[in-house]
Amino acid sequence: MAGVALENWKEMIRDPKIECMSRDEMTALQSERLVKQVKNVYEHVEFYRKKMDEMGVEPGDIKGIEDIGKLPFTTKEDLRDHYPFGLLAVPQEKIVRVQGTSGTTGKLTLASYTQKDVEVWGECVARGLAMAGLTAGDRIHICYGYGLFTGGLGLDFGAQALGAMAIPMSAGNTKRQLMCMEDFGATAFACTPSYAVYLAEAAQEAGIVDRLQLKASINGAEPWTDEMRKKIESILHINTFDIYGLCEITGPGVAMDCIHHKGLHVHEDYFYPEILNPADQTPCADGETGELVFTTLAKEGMPLIRYRTKDLTSIDHTACECGRTLPRIQKFTGRTDDMKVIRGVNVFPTQVEAALLSMGGGVAPHYLMIVDRENNLDVLTVMVEVDEKYFSDEIRKLDELKNRVGAVLKQALGVSVRVKLVEPKTIQRSEGKAKRVIDNRVL
Amino acid sequence: MNHTIQQLSVFLENREGRLDDVLDVLAKNDVNIVALSLADTSDYGMLRMIVSDPQKGRASLKDAGITAMLTDVVALRVPHATGSLSKAMHQIVEGRVNIEYMYAFANGSDAAAVLKSDDPLKVVDILKGSGFDVYSADEAYRANQ
Numbered sequence: 271m272a273g274v275a276l277e278n279w280k281e282m283i284r285d286p287k288i289e290c291m292s293r294d295e296m297t298a299l300q301s302e303r304l305v306k307q308v309k310n311v312y313e314h315v316e317f318y319r320k321k322m323d324e325m326g327v328e329p330g331d332i333k334g335i336e337d338i339g340k341l342p343f344t345t346k347e348d349l350r351d352h353y354p355f356g357l358l359a360v361p362q363e364k365i366v367r368v369q370g371t372s373g374t375t376g377k378l379t380l381a382s383y384t385q386k387d388v389e390v391w392g393e394c395v396a397r398g399l400a401m402a403g404l405t406a407g408d409r410i411h412i413c414y415g416y417g418l419f420t421g422g423l424g425l426d427f428g429a430q431a432l433g434a435m436a437i438p439m440s441a442g443n444t445k446r447q448l449m450c451m452e453d454f455g456a457t458a459f460a461c462t463p464s465y466a467v468y469l470a471e472a473a474q475e476a477g478i479v480d481r482l483q484l485k486a487s488i489n490g491a492e493p494w495t496d497e498m499r500k501k502i503e504s505i506l507h508i509n510t511f512d513i514y515g516l517c518e519i520t521g522p523g524v525a526m527d528c529i530h531h532k533g534l535h536v537h538e539d540y541f542y543p544e545i546l547n548p549a550d551q552t553p554c555a556d557g558e559t560g561e562l563v564f565t566t567l568a569k570e571g572m573p574l575i576r577y578r579t580k581d582l583t584s585i586d587h588t589a590c591e592c593g594r595t596l597p598r599i600q601k602f603t604g605r606t607d608d609m610k611v612i613r614g615v616n617v618f619p620t621q622v623e624a625a626l627l628s629m630g631g632g633v634a635p636h637y638l639m640i641v642d643r644e645n646n647l648d649v650l651t652v653m654v655e656v657d658e659k660y661f662s663d664e665i666r667k668l669d670e671l672k673n674r675v676g677a678v679l680k681q682a683l684g685v686s687v688r689v690k691l692v693e694p695k696t697i698q699r700s701e702g703k704a705k706r707v708i709d710n711r712v713l
Numbered sequence: 714m715n716h717t718i719q720q721l722s723v724f725l726e727n728r729e730g731r732l733d734d735v736l737d738v739l740a741k742n743d744v745n746i747v748a749l750s751l752a753d754t755s756d757y758g759m760l761r762m763i764v765s766d767p768q769k770g771r772a773s774l775k776d777a778g779i780t781a782m783l784t785d786v787v788a789l790r791v792p793h794a795t796g797s798l799s800k801a802m803h804q805i806v807e808g809r810v811n812i813e814y815m816y817a818f819a820n821g822s823d824a825a826a827v828l829k830s831d832d833p834l835k836v837v838d839i840l841k842g843s844g845f846d847v848y849s850a851d852e853a854y855r856a857n858q
Contacts, residue, residue, distance in 0.1 A: 692757075
């Protein structure tokens with residue numbers, strides 16, 4: 271099996287009624303769901319009731335999706351303040367699952383799902399898998415991590431909804447991944463784009479590409495370039511697809527790109543996207559870059575109203591060549607904060623600082639994070655100043671310190687870190703916001 | 714008399730011109746380098762020196778924004794005879810002291826082995842007790858002059 275050229279592509283649409291709905295019908299559906307959701311959160315979530323009361327907005331003021339601008343925003347900080355279960359709209363016994371991701375201060379950002387939420391999530395991923403040309407007959411090798419991270423389970427739920435075979439490999443052990451990929455005859459695989467490149471190269475090196483039955487890969491959770499796409503496609507002879515999501519909203523499957531690769535189709539019947547000017551939060555026109563903000567129109571467990579993703583992108587509501595009318599968000603151009611996605615893991619500079627401070631000496635809380643991409647894998651280097659008091663002229667002691675810093679940072683961030691000790695007082699201090707991150711990746 | 718001597722140690726980031734900066738500061742402040750050793754790792758280097766005036770060396774480097782520290786070491790007098798260093802080392806090993814690192818320099822008719830250990834005073838005792846001589850600070854700082 272192999273990838274399909276665009277001219278021979280046969281588009282499969284899992285839910286044409288929704289995915290190809292006219293704008294008017296979609297607006298009506300979204301309006302109906304929003305009105306219901308606002309009433310729901312006002313009644314069941316104290317945080318939203320207080321916020322709306324403060325703003326003088328009543329559920330009755332929201333008559334349709336056009337009124338969404340009257341509603342309060344939700345931020346990651348709000349999630350942190352109500353961690354872990356403060357934003358539930360249902361009794362806790364209705365929650366069947368939690369998933370999480372790194373938060374700004376080392377605490378997790380936690381999302382809670384009801385059974386229906388999990389089903390909707392699976393359905394959205396299944397739409398994406400269909401977008402990638404996959405059907406119930408396919409075997410999907412999932413090498414995203416399984417656990418609190420939404421990647422592995424999200425794809426798994428999608429495969430299940432589609433009726434395809436899920437191969438829950440989780441991450442790591444490339445040799446074993448390739449062996450199973452070959453032995454089980456996987457027809458598609460899902461992982462971060464950087465790991466996909468790595469796998470592709472490993473398969474090529476092992477000389478097994480011709481023995482694989484792959485036709486597609488689904489890659490997301492971190493930004494990637496067209497060069498990476500071309501590399502994966504040309505080595506493995508497959509089609510690749512970009513998947514987007516965030517655990518606060520549901521996980522992977524919030525949006526996905528089709529074979530035309532002209533932006534990622536947002537499942538706007540469930541996740542209503544707004545693009546807002548970062549300066550004053552007024553709506554941006556199609557094509558204008560702003561902050562992506564989501565409202566979960568039908569979520570039960572932890573519904574979020576106008577959740578600020580801090581991702582910068584633009585949106586296109588015109589119908590796509592694939593036939594879908596679901597709007598497309600473009601490749602992210604950056605963030606409104608200094609979060610970095612490193613090998614699929616969200617990393618905030620404040621986490622580095624908190625981890626260094628937690629060591630209680632040895633290193634100063636002055637640091638510089640440098641993100642590079644070597645052989646298509648993200649590498650995070652953290653330059654840390656040695657505390658003068660702990661300074662030693664013995665390399666063994668400095669190495670011990672370096673290893674200790676590395677272990678503490680790995681524990682705190684969830685990604686391995688290269689530590690570089692530098693002289694005291696050599697990292698630039700600045701009056702205002704210090705430059706803490708240098709990202710050398712070309713994304 | 715104090716038989717340990719002070720070594721000037723400088724942490725050097727692997728950056729262009731860093732070693733040059735250090736040597737330049739010492740030269741401008743009239744601090745003479747008697748001996749030096751430069752250990753390198755993939756990330757940084759450690760410059761260890763016996764200088765004419767360690768206190769002044771450290772102060773002038775500090776003024777120039779370079780981190781330096783003083784470390785107590787022992788300079789063993791090693792006669793130019795085969796096996797001298799080996800004999801001294803046997804004594805230290807028997808005395809159960811760990812040597813962290815060592816470097817040597819020639820000084821006229823004999824040589825000096827600079828030893829860094831976890832217990833410099835004990836090293837002096839062991840060496841003197843087994844017939845070896847160690848340099849006094851004055852002698853070491855003015856070696857070869």
